[in-house]
Amino acid sequence: MITALDHFVLICPDLEAGADAYSKLLGRSPDWLSVATDGAATALFKLENTALELIAPTGEGAVGDRLRELHSDSGPGLTSLAFASNDIETDHHLAGRRGLAPSDIIAGDSVSAETGAKRVWKRFRCADEACAGVKTFVIQQVSGVVQSSEAEPGSVGGLDHIVIATPNPDRAVAHYGTRLGLDFRFDRTAEEWKTRFLFFRTGGLTFEVIHRLGQDNDPTGSDSIWGLTWLVKDIEGAHSRLSEGGFDVSDVRNGRKKGSRVFTVRDGTLDVPTLFIAHEPR
Secondary structure (H helix, E strand, O other): OOOEEEEEEEEOOOHHHHHHHHHHHHOOOOOEEEOOEOOEEEEEEEOOOOEEEEEEEOOOOHHHHHHHHHHHHHOOEEEEEEEEOOOHHHHHHHHHHOOOOOOOOEEEEEEEOOOOOEEEEEEEEEOHHHHOOOEEEEEEEEEOOOOOOOOOOOOOOEEEEEEEEOOOHHHHHHHHHHHOOOEEEEEEEEHHHOEEEEEEEEOOEEEEEEEEOOOOOOOOOOOEEEEEEEEOOOHHHHHHHHHHOOOOEOOOEEOOOOOEEEEEEOOOOOOOOEEEEEEOOO
């Protein structure tokens, strides 16, 4: 049903400030800035294997009002996953058969604030209660697909993995592995970190679903999009770029995966737990 993670959404209070923060973090400019619609506007960073969409209230409108309400409740945060489809009508039928209670397929569009160009897509939303509380969409791009721009040295190339926190790992296996059909690669309990790790793959990136052991978890509670690990080719270059840019970063260290090196970014991420990673060439 799903071919990749088309994009994921980060709500921020101010689009210009958010786009500036993530331009500095990723080492690249937004590839699309939209005209405001219904009180909201977006900035899209297109990467090698997915895209980050920032959305913020801009003026009057129902969407902008809802974004202000969400920000007032919980501040900036990762809120939505939009999975890519190349046959949305068939996938809509399959989603219904798999119990995802999909909405009707609707058309959507966005106009560039810089060039006036137009993007068009079709999408449907899966019921929140069927997706453990994570806002989940399936989308098919129709026209005006955004291309990734050139980036500066030490920049982010793609997303290595996105981290989902769950109070119910068995539910997560059924949801991500069966209902959504992601490639279930790995199930490991690491007592030294008091965590059970579930790894799923799609479109060249990993969904790392984590369950903290020994905590008082309500198994009926919602999952949440917890953090991001950005992929770079030159970890030292990325570390220098961010350090010189005023970010609070940890030292570069060996990662948990053999042949990987990582560092943590402690600020400038709109409160998103953030790691940078590079892998040794195979």
